Every structure is written in C-alpha cells, then in structure tokens.
Amino acid sequence: MPDSDQGAELKLEASRSKAVLWVLVGLVVVVGIGLAAISMVGGSVLYYKTPTEIVTQHSSDPVRLAGQLVKNSVGEDAAGATTFQITDGKTTVGVVYRGGATTALTTASKPGTQMVAEGTLQSDGSFSATNLLAKCPSKFQTAKVPADTATES
Numbered sequence: 001m002p003d004s005d006q007g008a009e010l011k012l013e014a015s016r017s018k019a020v021l022w023v024l025v026g027l028v029v030v031v032g033i034g035l036a037a038i039s040m041v042g043g044s045v046l047y048y049k050t051p052t053e054i055v056t057q058h059s060s061d062p063v064r065l066a067g068q069l070v071k072n073s074v075g076e077d078a079a080g081a082t083t084f085q086i087t088d089g090k091t092t093v094g095v096v097y098r099g100g101a102t103t104a105l106t107t108a109s110k111p112g113t114q115m116v117a118e119g120t121l122q123s124d125g126s127f128s129a130t131n132l133l134a135k136c137p138s139k140f141q142t143a144k145v146p147a148d149t150a151t152e153s
Helices: 002-042 051-057 103-108
Strands: 063-067 080-085 092-097 114-121 127-135
Touching: 051 063, 051 092, 063 092, 063 127, 080 114, 092 114
Parallel strands: 092 127
Antiparallel strands: 063 080, 063 114, 080 092, 114 127
C-alpha cells in the first residue's frame, strides 16, 4: 500500500506543477499583451496644450497646440512653408507648417478660427507642425429662425 500512496502523491504533485506552469504562462501572456498595448498607445497620445503651456514647459515632445489664430498672421516663408501665429490671449506662438494645402489652411484665414497644430516646439521658440486642424465657430452656431416664422405658433 505504501507504493500506491506514493504514486498518488506523485500524481498530485505533477498536477500541481502543471497548474503552476499554466498560471505562469497565462501571467506572462497577460503581461506581454499589457506591455504591447502600452507601447502602442504611448506613442500616439497627444495632449492639447495652450501657447502659454508650450512656452513655459520647453518640452520637445510631440503635442497638440490649441489656440486662436492671430488675425492677418498667415503667410509663407522663403522656403515655401506656411507660417501663422496661435494665441491663448496671454502668449503667442509662431507656427511653421511644411505640408500640402489643407482645408485647415483655407479656413485659417477667417477671423476667430480656433486652430490645433500637431507637432513639436523647436529650440528657437517656433512650433513645427506636422498636422493642422481648424475649428470654425460659425459651423457650430444654431440656425437663425426668420422673424415671420418665429411669431407663428
């Protein structure tokens, strides 16, 4: 009988070893998936910053610069890049965009345009944009109801 007890103990120990092995394999898979997800998302997350935040933090990390387009600031430099300025009311940052013509650039000439420029702050204080977005406030205003229809009820 002692041999059967010893055999049962060996089977129990073997099943415990397999269970521990499966738990370890599962843990490694979960940790691996978590690290892969963090590395993929980490590079694509860009936070909105104001011109004041950009200038005071002096970071060269990719960021979204958001603010109001400075009136009559859209132009072109000698190299053919589009230049303009964005402000938050306190600080103004010059933006340089070396991309093709976009809807954002045609909208940018309108006063009151809220701009978002994705890119990095350069050592000279200018912002090098790789992507532009324009938020035109007139697109989000409620439609005006003609006076003659407003009185009918």
